[in-house]
Amino acid sequence: MKSAPLALFVVLIGTASAFAETGAERAACTPDVMRLCASQIPNAGAITLCLRENRVALSSACRTVVDRSDRSKGNIANRR
Template sequence: MKPDATRSRTSASRASMASALGLCLALATTAFARADIATPEQKRACTPDVYRLCAGEIPNVRAITACLRRQKANLSDACRAVFEQ
């Protein structure tokens, strides 16, 4: 594999991870009107579900949040709890 291709994949992977973490921040403000940022626990709870259920929506944070809400029945217990609080 060419070094440029490897670098490009690494950059895309980092961008996806940043988007998922951004989503967790959005979840905190959407799910918890009283909170300004997601807690580390909220991030840990929902990031795997973003990749599992809504990866096609990355990097659109609003679309990811809407996707997770639509997928509520399929969320992990931990992420579902974030949306139910």
């Protein structure tokens, strides 16, 4: 079944996009999604929450992306 790996790749890229804006940022989090949050695939919201809940176990590159995203969202929320 060749479509399963492709579908998984699309889900991971979409999920990583919740945090990441560049290809490098998406690439930084994809291994962490597979390692820590694979059971949450294909639910992008659950994967996002999983990454936040497992922040201490994230690679330093993905942790930077998640932290940057959280700070950005905090800044937007504080403007309201």
